[in-house]
Amino acid sequence: MSMIVTPDLTYLDGALEPGLAIHVEGDRITAVTPATGPGHLRPHVFMPGAQDLQVNGGGGVMLNSAPTPDTLRTMAAAHRALGTTAILPTVITDRPAVIDAAADAAIEVNGEPGQLGLHIEGPHLAPSRKGTHDVNLIRPLDRTTLATVERLRTAGLTVMVTLAPERADPALLAELVATGAIVSAGHTAADADEARAAFEAGVSNVTHLYNAMEPMASRAPGLLAATILSEVPFGIIADGIHVHWDMLRIALAARPRQDRAYLVSDAMATVGGPDHFDLYGQTIHVRDGALVNAEGSLAGAHIDMLTSIRNVHHHAGIPLSQAIAMATDIPRAVLGLPPQVAASGEILSDYIMLDEGLALLPPDQINRTMP
Known part of the structure; x- marks a missing residue:
């Protein structure tokens, strides 16, 4: 027709x-x-359909809980129904066997509609900035993760790895960068000097700006200020819970380039699914729009990308064309992909x-x- x-x-x-x-x-x-x-x-x-580089779950399933091809397909379908036509599924801090299973699943669905690769968030994080990640599973960057990333890259997948750069052995970090993976700073206690050194060493992205990093202070700018003042891309969660609208506006206004910030959902199983899910043996519920674990830490987000676009446009005053770019062209550029048009x-x-x-x-x- x-x-x-x-x-x-x-x-x-x-x-x-x-x-x-x-x-x-x-x-x-x-x-x-x-x-x-x-x-x-x-x-x-x-x-264009939205492109989301941080998706832990959707449609009632979590990648960590069931790292299988069917989980990845369910996640992609749940987000597609909400206007996100491609996702970078995210496996968070866990045992090596779980991360390897997620890698196997990502390889199996590679090339299927809506699948962009795999985001490995952790387990190489700063314990002081762990957020909802299980501190007992956090460990320094090691060859186990390098081998997993190399296997994914050999299979032709796009890979993002979120880690605390100040806790990574420089030689191993250099090997990770050399695989072609996108290395992102996140869940980190890095100060500004450590952040800039990491950027020089090939860390080329920052995960969910403001969250799980040291706050910016007059005498301690930290990774936060180093990122905002750089041209390194960063993702940001626009649910009004993780980041206040004023802080989002400040981060965007201070950037030397406006095309270096993009939206992520950090979505969990509740997006397109029920109002609760299990993570690390705890039940996480949606409460007043937020996902909170038993410790009171934010446990991901209950938001989709179109809601994020509306939020930054209406609440942060971002022009609609820029808001759309933050959910389409810019995240694709971070992955080295062309615009959808x-x-x-x-x-x-x-x-x-x-x-x-x-x-x-x-x-x-x-x-x-x-x-």
Whole structure:
């Protein structure tokens, strides 16, 4: 079936463009042209599907609890139903066997729709900044993790590893960087000098800015200030719980480049699933929009990427085009992937449609397969 979509705004090449017509043939986009009249559908926004680089679970399942291909597929489907068309599944601090099983699962689903690779968050963290991670499973960077990453990279997967750089042996850190994995600083007590040294050593990303790191003070800028003042990309959780809107605005305003900050959900099993899940033998519940463990620590987030876009736009005053970039083009760039739409207008990936409230339109109005 042929169809023409004439959105109020179409996200192309980093900008929201009015007056365009999206030509759809079956489930494929064939052209983007100037609109000459009304189309069959007129959503408010036509945009690439969101890309989420930190997804611990969804649809009632957690990767750590069941590190299998079916878990990864369930997670991807749950987030796709909420407008996120590709995820970087995240396995957090655990026993080597669990992390290896997650790696096996990621290799098996490599190339399937919605799968971007694997994010290994921990276990090489600072105990003082462990957050919800099990301190008994935290250990220094070792060859066990290096072997797992090398196996993933040999299989052609994109890999992100979150660690505390100040606790990593420099020689092992250099070997990890050399694998081509994206090494990200997170759950760290690094000071500003240690952070800058890590960036020089190849740490090229920062995990959920503000959270699980030393707070910034007048005489102790820490990794937080070193990151904000650098061009190193960082992810940030925009649920209004992990980071106050004013602090988010400060971080973005102080950056030398605006295209170096992106949104992550840090989603757990409750996103697209029930209101509780088990982690490390504890039951985590959604309480007033937050996920909290028995110790009172935040245990991931109960948010999806489209809600994150709405939040930074409405609560932090970020222009909508930038908010969309933070959930699409920028995270893809962190992974070394091209934008979902090239400057020529060539369409490379899935698109979604939003109403005037920036909510996802019904599934039968979403184009899922792009040329």
